[in-house]
Structures are given as structure tokens and as C-alpha cells.
Amino acid sequence: MNQKSIIILAAGQGTRMKSELPKVLHKISGKPMLYYSIKEALKLSDDITVVLYHQFEKVKTEIEKYFSNINFVIQDHKNYPGTGGAVMGIKPKYEKTLVLNGDMPLIQASELEKFDIPNATIVMSVLKLQSADGYGRVIIENGDVKKIVEQKDATQNELKITTANAGIYQFCSKFLLENLPKLNNNNAQKEYYITDLVEMAINQGKVLKPLVVNEENFKGVNSKVELADAEVIHQNRIKKEFMKAGVILRLPDTIYIEEGVTIEGESIIENGVSLLGNSKIINSHIKTNSVVEDSIIKDSDVGPMARIRPDSELNKTHIGNFVETKKAKLNGVKAGHLSYLGDCVIDEGTNIGCGTITCNYDGVNKHQTIIGKNVFVGSDTQFVAPVNIEDDVLIGAGSTVTGNVKKGELYLTRAKAKTIDGYFYKHFSSKKKS
Numbered sequence: 364m365n366q367k368s369i370i371i372l373a374a375g376q377g378t379r380m381k382s383e384l385p386k387v388l389h390k391i392s393g394k395p396m397l398y399y400s401i402k403e404a405l406k407l408s409d410d411i412t413v414v415l416y417h418q419f420e421k422v423k424t425e426i427e428k429y430f431s432n433i434n435f436v437i438q439d440h441k442n443y444p445g446t447g448g449a450v451m452g453i454k455p456k457y458e459k460t461l462v463l464n465g466d467m468p469l470i471q472a473s474e475l476e477k478f479d480i481p482n483a484t485i486v487m488s489v490l491k492l493q494s495a496d497g498y499g500r501v502i503i504e505n506g507d508v509k510k511i512v513e514q515k516d517a518t519q520n521e522l523k524i525t526t527a528n529a530g531i532y533q534f535c536s537k538f539l540l541e542n543l544p545k546l547n548n549n550n551a552q553k554e555y556y557i558t559d560l561v562e563m564a565i566n567q568g569k570v571l572k573p574l575v576v577n578e579e580n581f582k583g584v585n586s587k588v589e590l591a592d593a594e595v596i597h598q599n600r601i602k603k604e605f606m607k608a609g610v611i612l613r614l615p616d617t618i619y620i621e622e623g624v625t626i627e628g629e630s631i632i633e634n635g636v637s638l639l640g641n642s643k644i645i646n647s648h649i650k651t652n653s654v655v656e657d658s659i660i661k662d663s664d665v666g667p668m669a670r671i672r673p674d675s676e677l678n679k680t681h682i683g684n685f686v687e688t689k690k691a692k693l694n695g696v697k698a699g700h701l702s703y704l705g706d707c708v709i710d711e712g713t714n715i716g717c718g719t720i721t722c723n724y725d726g727v728n729k730h731q732t733i734i735g736k737n738v739f740v741g742s743d744t745q746f747v748a749p750v751n752i753e754d755d756v757l758i759g760a761g762s763t764v765t766g767n768v769k770k771g772e773l774y775l776t777r778a779k780a781k782t783i784d785g786y787f788y789k790h791f792s793s794k795k796k797s
């Protein structure tokens with residue numbers, strides 16, 4: 364690890380997102396954008412500072428769910444707005460300081476290592492684009508970078524330039540600290556621009572190295588359109604890794620897999636499936652349009668159109684269509700159709716008939732349903748929890764189970780059937796249309 368400090372700029376409100384939610388908390392593959400810059404930064408440094416301002420408490424609280432070893436500073440945004448203002452007052456621990464943006468969720472540590480160019484005072488990232496719309500333009504004269512001009516400050520001719528500033532820089536910390544106080548806000552946005560440090564370095568005869576970077580990794584997200592575009596790229600990365608590891612993804616473009624999901628062994632994920640949170644799929648087959656959230660599925664098959672909600676654990680289990688589970692520990696169970704299995708533990712060899720419901724909620728508290736081995740649950744059964752069903756039990760179809768059932772018993776609640784000969788004709792003849 365080449366020692367450097369890293370500053371991540373995340374104070375901006377993100378006006379172009381048109382949202383109350385701070386820009387860097389908008390999610391990509393289930394995690395806030397800022398999560399990804401920090402994750403990559405931690406591969407390179409132990410001195411990471413995130414600059415916040417707009418709704419800083421909200422951002423800090425969210426990020427602290429994932430990381431404990433980073434520093435936060437609050438920008439003096441009122442007096443020093445802008446990307447330059449954001450860096451003022453930070454004390455880097457190391458000789459080099461890498462500045463990242465919190466709105467670049469596709470950044471990769473391996474790309475950031477390329478900024479370690481010896482003897483350069485500033486290494487700045489440059490994009491060669493078809494259109495540089497939205498970016499600061501890099502002004503090059505006789506092959507050398509002269510300065511960066513923001514879109515809002517650019518002349519008609521400068522706007523035509525397609526060489527853009529990607530917004531990531533590695534500075535000599537000493538240069539940065541000496542020159543930040545010299546920044547001014549004489550520009551269209553009345554902000555202190557970090558980009559002005561480039562021209563200052565050149566005027567001081569310092570070595571400036573432009574580093575051409577790839578657009579995909581350095582994409583900035585400023586709008587909901589760019590958010591969606593970045594998520595597609597991120598999803599493709601996640602899915603490619605799983606396919607390389609031996610997982611079959613049918614029609615991968617239709618599948619959504621969040622950051623944090625693991626898939627192991629010989630697993631098949633069919634089209635339209637969503638795998639969410641920290642779900643873990645091991646040697647299992649998840650069929651079309653099923654949703655799995657924060658659950659573990661091992662040696663099982665699920666769906667099509669099943670919903671496995673948080674804290675479910677399925678082992679050697681068959682779950683068919685329109686079955687919903689939640690906090691369900693199912694070991695060697697078959698639940699083929701149309702059931703709700705919540706807050707329950709069900710053991711080996713048990714068959715859950717179509718239409719079975721665990722009535723787990725009494726309006727105030729949640730209660731458990733425990734079902735043992737080799738239980739045959741007839742269709743349309745309701746378990747009014749808490750109930751405990753021992754091994755080798757038969758539950759008659761249509762029963763409402765309100766008490767515990769002992770090993771080997773039949774449990775049946777059913778109104779006695781009644782038949783009246785010819786009643787159909789009698790009923791309708793008395794209701795003749797007038």
C-alpha cells in the first residue's frame with residue numbers, strides 16, 4: 364500500500380437529483396453511492412475523510428452502518444461553498460492526498476493506483492468523450508494542460524471541447540495545504556473550485572500529469588438518468604462475477620442482485636429474480652420472478668413467483684408458486700403452493716398443503732408455529748400461533764389449529780356436512796324473475 368490520505372467529497376446537495384434525499388445516499392444495487400467510494404478507498408488507505416454538509420447527520424448515520432474507521436468533517440459551506448471549499452481545513456496524514464467524489468459509485472481501487480505517478484505535484488483524471496456536457500472542460504494548449512473551465516463559466520468555443528475533467532486528483536499534500544487559502548470564488552457559481560488548483564500549479568512551474576481514465580469507472584452521477592445508467596453497469600459487474608464462478612443466470616439482464624448477496628455451488632437463477640440484502644444462495648435453483656431478501660437458501664428450489672422474506676433459512680426444501688416465507692426455518696420441507704409461512708420452524712419430511720397459513724400475528728405480538736417431522740398438513744389449514752405440532756401428525760384439510768398436537772395424532776376441525784335432496788330446484792323456483 365503506497366501510503367496516501369483520501370478525501371471523499373460528499374457535501375453537495377445534488378440539486379440535479381430533484382430529491383430531498385442527499386445525492387450520495389441514493390442507492391445503487393441496494394447500497395448508497397457513497398458506500399462504494401469508501402469501500403474502494405479503504406483498499407488503498409487508512410486515512411479516509413468524508414466531507415459532509417447537506418443533511419450531514421443523515422449521511423453520517425447511514426454510512427456508519429457499514430464503516431467504523433473513517434473520519435467525517437463538516438464543510439464550512441456557508442462561507443466556502445464548492446469543491447475547493449470542501450477540502451479546506453482537512454489535515455492529511457500522508458504526503459499524498461487523493462481526492463474522490465462521493466457521486467462516483469463505479470470507481471475501482473485498481474484504477475486509483477494509477478494516480479501514483481512519481482514527482483507529480485498534481486495527477487488529474489481526464490476523460491476523452493464524444494460530448495463533455497455537464498463536465499468541466501480541460502483547456503490544452505500546445506499539448507499541455509493549461510486550466511480547467513467549468514461548464515457554467517465556459518465560452519462558446521470552450522464548450523465544444525470534448526476533453527473533460529473526471530474530477531479525481533492526487534495532490535502533493537504540501538501543495539494542497541499551501542494553495543487552498545489562495546482560491547477565490549470569482550466565477551459563475553460564486554464557489555471555491557478545486558479545479559482552479561490546476562492553473563495555480565502550472566503558474567508555479569509544478570509538474571502536472573493528466574491521466575486519461577476510462578469513462579465507465581469514472582462516471583459521475585448527477586441525475587436520476589445517470590443513477591439508472593450507473594446501476595446497469597454495476598449490476599452487470601456483479602452478475603459477470605457470479606457467472607465466472609459457475610452460477611447459471613438465465614436472461615441475466617432481467618435479474619437484479621444486490622451488493623452483499625452471495626451465490627455458491629451449482630446454482631441456477633432464472634429470469635426476473637431479485638436477490639436482495641445479504642442473501643446467501645447455495646446449490647439452489649431460484650425460479651422465475653421470485654424475490655429473496657436477507658435469507659439463506661441451501662440445496663433447495665424456490666418459485667416461480669415465491670417470496671422469501673428476511674431471516675428465512677431453507678435447507679433441502681421445495682417452495683412452489685405463490686408461497687411467502689418470513690423468519691421461517693424450513694429443513695427438508697415441501698410447500699408447493701399458495702402458503703404463508705411466517706415465524707415458524709418446520710422439520711424434515713413435512714408436507715405443507717396448498718393454502719396453509721401461519722396466523723402469526725395477534726394484532727400486537729408475533730407468535731411461533733413449530734411443526735415436527737413427517738407431518739402431513741392438509742390444504743387450507745390455519746395454524747393460530749403459538750402452536751406446537753409434534754412428529755408424525757396428520758392435519759385434516761380445512762382445519763383451524765388452535766392448540767398443540769401430540770405425536771401420531773389426527774387433528775381435524777370441520778363442520779359436519781349436510782345434504783338436502785333437490786334443494787337447488789326448490790331454491791331457484793322460489794326466486795323467479797319478476
Ligand code: UD1
Nearest residue numbers: 372373374375445446449465466498499528529530556583
Ligand atoms: C466537478 C468538477 C468538474 C468535473 C466534475 C466531474 C469542480 C468545480 N468541478 O463538477 O470540473 O468535470 O466534477 O464529475 O470541481 N461537493 C462538496 N462540497 C461542495 C460542492 C460539491 O463536497 O460545496 C461534492 C459533491 O457532493 C460531489 C462532488 O463534490 O460529490 C462534486 O460536486 P458536483 O457538484 O457534482 O460537481 P460537478 O458540477 O459535477
Ligand code: CA
Nearest residue numbers: 466583584585
Ligand atoms: Ca458531479
